[in-house]
Amino acid sequence: MTTVVELPTPTVVAPRSRRRALRRVLRNPLAAAGLVVVVVVLAAAALADLLAPYPFDLVDFDATLQPPSLAHWFGTDELGRDQLSRVLHGLRVSMIVGVMSVVLSLVVGVPLGLLAGFYRLLDPVISRLTDTLLAFPFLVLAVGLAAILGPSLTTATVALAVGLLPLIIRVARSETLRLREMDFVAAAVADGADDLELLRRHILPNAVNALLVQATVAVPLAIIGEAILSFLGLGVRPPIPSLGVMIASAQPLFRDGPWLAVIPGVAIVVLTLALNLFGDGLRDALDPRELRR
Amino acid sequence: MRPGGEPLLAVRDLTVRFRTEDGPVLAVDGASFEVAGQETVALVGESGCGKSVTAMALTGLLPPNATVSGEVRFGGDNLQQRSRSALRAIRGREIAYVFQEPMTSLNPVLTIGRQIAEVLHRHQRLRGAPARRRAVELLDLVGIPLPARRLREYPHQLSGGMRQRAMIAMALACTPKLLVADEPTTALDVTVQAGILDVLRTLSAETGTAVLLITHDLGVVADIADRVVVMYAGRVIEEADVDDLFARPGHPYTRGLLDAVPNPARRSDGSLREIPGRVPVLASSPDACTFADRCSRADSTCRVHRPELVPGPAGHPVRCWHPLAPVVAGERR
Ligand SMILES: Nc1ncnc2c1ncn2[C@@H]1O[C@H](COP(=O)(O)OP(=O)(O)OP(=O)(O)O)[C@@H](O)[C@H]1O
Ligand SMILES: [Mg+2]
Numbered sequence: 001m002t003t004v005v006e007l008p009t010p011t012v013v014a015p016r017s018r019r020r021a022l023r024r025v026l027r028n029p030l031a032a033a034g035l036v037v038v039v040v041v042l043a044a045a046a047l048a049d050l051l052a053p054y055p056f057d058l059v060d061f062d063a064t065l066q067p068p069s070l071a072h073w074f075g076t077d078e079l080g081r082d083q084l085s086r087v088l089h090g091l092r093v094s095m096i097v098g099v100m101s102v103v104l105s106l107v108v109g110v111p112l113g114l115l116a117g118f119y120r121l122l123d124p125v126i127s128r129l130t131d132t133l134l135a136f137p138f139l140v141l142a143v144g145l146a147a148i149l150g151p152s153l154t155t156a157t158v159a160l161a162v163g164l165l166p167l168i169i170r171v172a173r174s175e176t177l178r179l180r181e182m183d184f185v186a187a188a189v190a191d192g193a194d195d196l197e198l199l200r201r202h203i204l205p206n207a208v209n210a211l212l213v214q215a216t217v218a219v220p221l222a223i224i225g226e227a228i229l230s231f232l233g234l235g236v237r238p239p240i241p242s243l244g245v246m247i248a249s250a251q252p253l254f255r256d257g258p259w260l261a262v263i264p265g266v267a268i269v270v271l272t273l274a275l276n277l278f279g280d281g282l283r284d285a286l287d288p289r290e291l292r293r
Numbered sequence: 294m295r296p297g298g299e300p301l302l303a304v305r306d307l308t309v310r311f312r313t314e315d316g317p318v319l320a321v322d323g324a325s326f327e328v329a330g331q332e333t334v335a336l337v338g339e340s341g342c343g344k345s346v347t348a349m350a351l352t353g354l355l356p357p358n359a360t361v362s363g364e365v366r367f368g369g370d371n372l373q374q375r376s377r378s379a380l381r382a383i384r385g386r387e388i389a390y391v392f393q394e395p396m397t398s399l400n401p402v403l404t405i406g407r408q409i410a411e412v413l414h415r416h417q418r419l420r421g422a423p424a425r426r427r428a429v430e431l432l433d434l435v436g437i438p439l440p441a442r443r444l445r446e447y448p449h450q451l452s453g454g455m456r457q458r459a460m461i462a463m464a465l466a467c468t469p470k471l472l473v474a475d476e477p478t479t480a481l482d483v484t485v486q487a488g489i490l491d492v493l494r495t496l497s498a499e500t501g502t503a504v505l506l507i508t509h510d511l512g513v514v515a516d517i518a519d520r521v522v523v524m525y526a527g528r529v530i531e532e533a534d535v536d537d538l539f540a541r542p543g544h545p546y547t548r549g550l551l552d553a554v555p556n557p558a559r560r561s562d563g564s565l566r567e568i569p570g571r572v573p574v575l576a577s578s579p580d581a582c583t584f585a586d587r588c589s590r591a592d593s594t595c596r597v598h599r600p601e602l603v604p605g606p607a608g609h610p611v612r613c614w615h616p617l618a619p620v621v622a623g624e625r626r
Contacts, residue, residue, distance in 0.1 A: 191463065192383070193381075194381060
């Protein structure tokens with residue numbers, strides 16, 4: 001699960017070819033399907049309040065442990081709560097934690113990676129940090145941190161962000177190492193640019209593609225991570241329905257209501273699969289070997 | 294060289310050594326030359342003789358494995374003693390560079406306008422509409438048609454020649470006193486080269502910018518230079534006004550370079566006559582003429598005594614024990 005994806009080394013991709021790249025992603029059927037699923041899930045999660053047929057915490061003792069039916073598409077749990085409504089809200093929690101932890105990781109990791117790649121003196125220090133973090137499998141690290149910080153949505157996000165940090169730092173660092181040797185950076189130096197300008201205007205904007213690809217890989221990792229943390233009681237706590245929480249609380253009822261675990265499980269698999277397919281397509285589309293055609 | 298007043302740029306005894314894995318490399322060996330205000334000086338020599346290193350050394354652009362000594366006087370002060378940030382303020386504003394590779398020297402994700410605006414903002418705090426106006430003016434100056442539209446375009450939307458013009462526009466943004474152009478036309482098609490040279494020629498006339506033009510193309514030199522400095526293996530070996538150099542080369546190496554120019558009028562097959570051998574890579578400065586091994590006139594003196602740069606038979610400085618005597622025009626093949 002801690003697989004670091006082999007990144008292509010996109011030389012440099014101009015914004016217009018970035019748009020062209022998106023068109024190429026859409027021409028790849030798997031990636032296009034992935035994107036469609038992600039967009040649908042995002043929309044459903046965002047509109048959960050409107051789409052959910054029932055409030056996610058509405059208890060109905062007259063309809064407990066109902067299998068999927070027309071009234072309750074995804075069935076109900078032991079308290080008679082509508083599972084479709086809970087999955088929709090759960091997806092929202094998953095997306096929020098997944099995206100926020102990656103954003104947090106980017107906010108911290110990109111500057112660190114830029115500095116490590118740009119300043120030879122800082123590199124050993126920052127690389128030591130990444131190596132230390134990498135010594136723990138992503139989840140072990142996140143679980144440990146969440147256990148120390150105490151369970152909550154925020155700590156789950158922070159713990160996952162820390163776990164993802166090495167992936168982000170590594171890409172930002174290697175992109176910086178590559179870009180600092182480029183002619184246009186040398187030309188900017190000869191024009192009097194200082195280090196901050198080089199990093200902000202010349203190196204970072206050209207590293208965006210690689211970071212984008214890595215981020216699309218990191219989001220599904222974080223989503224699975226959140227589910228596992230919540231499953232272990234270290235993330236989101238009931239009654240907030242996260243997909244992990246739902247699977248965890250469905251465990252003792254597996255015999256009487258298997259759909260309670262299976263449906264959120266399938267939701268996680270479909271979502272992460274879709275994100276990965278889209279990420280792969282994006283990576284291929286931004287590959288300079290493809291761009292040359 | 295020039296009578297009256299200090300030259301714009303005076304390089305004295307510039308020496309550059311590199312520490313490399315294969316041992317030390319002496320890239321520039323006590324080079325001295327001057328560039329006066331508004332003058333176009335060509336720095337010529339074969340590949341590897343230290344032209345680019347000399348240019349980079351002027352404003353401290355060399356990598357950390359370089360050791361530089363000597364003096365670079367620019368507008369009266371010694372740049373060798375300036376701090377890093379002082380040099381940064383000079384780069385792009387007083388001394389601007391144009392490099393060989395227009396295809397890769399522009400940032401691919403920023404529009405041409407943004408890149409020019411950046412230089413204007415950096416050195417002149419110019420922003421917004423005034424910066425835009427100035428950028429249009431600059432593109433116009435370097436002969437880019439539809440400048441207002443080009444400003445919104447990305448480098449990949451421009452041809453090589455247009456990109457090099459844009460690079461020159463960026464370099465001229467702050468009306469530098471000296472433009473260092475390191476082989477600005479080498480990477481371009483012959484048809485495009487002429488246009489770029491035109492720009493360089495008119496610009497020094499219009500803006501009063503002095504140009505240090507680095508090239509190994511003597512055709513280019515004849516076209517636009519006022520004066521020529523010839524380098525060989527890190528040393529300056531001859532220096533003369535352009536007509537003088539072409540008419541009366543004193544150093545056998547210069548003569549060899551001139552003979553290597555494809556000149557249809559002179560050689561009907563249009564082929565190059567190369568100087569046999571290659572520029573040596575030296576670890577230290579030998580007490581000898583560094584060209585001796587490739588020179589048909591070399592004798593024992595050349596191999597054990599270092600020639601100095603002194604006025605030769607034609608009147609201009611030559612670093613040679615046996616400089617060529619001036620030939621009467623028309624006598625050369
Ligand atoms: N960063 C460096 N490290 C070590 N040696 C270097 C470095 N830069 C240049 N050199 C050496 O310095 C010498 C002069 O190089 P320079 O680039 O100035 O040549 P040049 O005259 O510009 O040639 P060209 O026409 O090919 O551009 C060469 O022998 C080169 O190998
Ligand atoms: Mg060079």
